[in-house]
Amino acid sequence: MVDGEHPGGAGSAREQPRARPAEAVTRQGIALALDVGGTKIAAAEVDVRGRLRDGARVSTPATGVWEACAALLREVGAGRPVTAVGISCAGPVDAGTRLVAPVNIPEWSVGFPLVAHVAALLPGARVALEMDGAATALAEHRLGAGAGVANLLAVVVSTGIGGGLVVGGELLTGRTGNAGHIGHTIVHGAADPCTCGGHGCLETVASGPSSVRWARAHGWQGTTGVELARDAAAGDGPARDALVRAGRALGEAFASVAALADLDLVVVGGGFAQAGPPLWDAMTTTVTEHAQLSFVRDLRVVPAALGGDASLAGAALLTRETPEPPDP
Numbered sequence: 001m002v003d004g005e006h007p008g009g010a011g012s013a014r015e016q017p018r019a020r021p022a023e024a025v026t027r028q029g030i031a032l033a034l035d036v037g038g039t040k041i042a043a044a045e046v047d048v049r050g051r052l053r054d055g056a057r058v059s060t061p062a063t064g065v066w067e068a069c070a071a072l073l074r075e076v077g078a079g080r081p082v083t084a085v086g087i088s089c090a091g092p093v094d095a096g097t098r099l100v101a102p103v104n105i106p107e108w109s110v111g112f113p114l115v116a117h118v119a120a121l122l123p124g125a126r127v128a129l130e131m132d133g134a135a136t137a138l139a140e141h142r143l144g145a146g147a148g149v150a151n152l153l154a155v156v157v158s159t160g161i162g163g164g165l166v167v168g169g170e171l172l173t174g175r176t177g178n179a180g181h182i183g184h185t186i187v188h189g190a191a192d193p194c195t196c197g198g199h200g201c202l203e204t205v206a207s208g209p210s211s212v213r214w215a216r217a218h219g220w221q222g223t224t225g226v227e228l229a230r231d232a233a234a235g236d237g238p239a240r241d242a243l244v245r246a247g248r249a250l251g252e253a254f255a256s257v258a259a260l261a262d263l264d265l266v267v268v269g270g271g272f273a274q275a276g277p278p279l280w281d282a283m284t285t286t287v288t289e290h291a292q293l294s295f296v297r298d299l300r301v302v303p304a305a306l307g308g309d310a311s312l313a314g315a316a317l318l319t320r321e322t323p324e325p326p327d328p
Contacts, residue, residue, distance in 0.1 A: 029081030032073060033315035034118070035088040036065070037132060038104030038159065042312050043072035046086070050320035052313055065107050066114075070121055077122070084126045085118050086318030088135035088311040091162070095177035098129060103195050104160060128318040130173065132156070133180045135314025136269070137164025138171050142317055144305035145267045153257055154304070155182055156311075157250065158270035161203045167261055182257060183207070187249045202253045206246035208272035215242035229275040243278035250279075251286025258296045269304025
């Protein structure tokens with residue numbers, strides 16, 4: 001998690017409300033951003049530029065996820081009128097029904113009407129929803145490492161692997177809102193079962209938990225991704241091999257998506273993406289090996305700029321782009 005003062009950045013966990021400048025509140029009310037993931041839930045006030053202001057967050061509970069979301073929205077809203085809410089949520093999402101069914105939030109995995117619940121909690125507010133990977137791509141494109149780049153893939157490598165696409169300067173969301181789900185593309189040599197119900201997905205090779213499992217199966221004694229990165233840096237063979245394996249799989253996937261979508265840039269964030277040189281060196285070398293066509297030969301792979309707040313920053317931007325509801 002990266003907190004602090006950066007474009008789109010919210011404050012630290014459960015921070016206390018601060019004095020709000022007048023420009024943060026319009027004559028009609030304020031805007032809020034909500035980010036719902038398998039690890040944490042975050043909410044923040046949004047200023048008139050679509051940037052994050054005061055915020056709060058909690059760990060995602062095993063049950064009562066909506067109640068946690070509602071409590072955060074009430075806390076950040078502080079009883080003021082709310083005109084717009086932007087939501088980033090782990091996927092899959094359904095742009096048609098506006099249901100969310102995150103595989104990493106079991107309580108919602110069969111489909112939860114998150115938009116309807118937010119609208120009922122905050123009557124009159126316009127509510128926009130995007131998958132967290134898409135929200136991350138939007139934020140990195142507008143505010144972060146992809147600023148000024150018209151064609152990019154943003155990827156989050158963490159307990160799972162998510163992503164979003166910007167093509168021709170526009171967020172590409174697809175028919176249901178799930179375009180960019182790179183974690184569930186198939187990579188060479190992978191065959192393990194995935195949480196999605198398939199086999200051989202990138203997420204089964206290159207996520208933090210999958211890399212930890214592989215390293216342990218090959219003699220490593222640690223239990224977490226942080227320990228894996230530390231031991232790889234110290235020269236532990238299985239730990240290093242696990243990171244190289246993950247990096248190669250990521251590089252293959254990036255080269256494939258770049259050729260498919262004619263991309264200029266891949267922005268890589270998430271906690272496990274910070275595992276160190278063995279992962280990054282393998283990733284970039286593999287991209288160079290596979291991205292040989294003239295239009296992808298100059299593909300760049302760079303670290304994300306917005307850290308753990310990227311998807312929340314994307315949700316904030318949605319509040320500036322949500323159309324007014326039609327007159328009754």
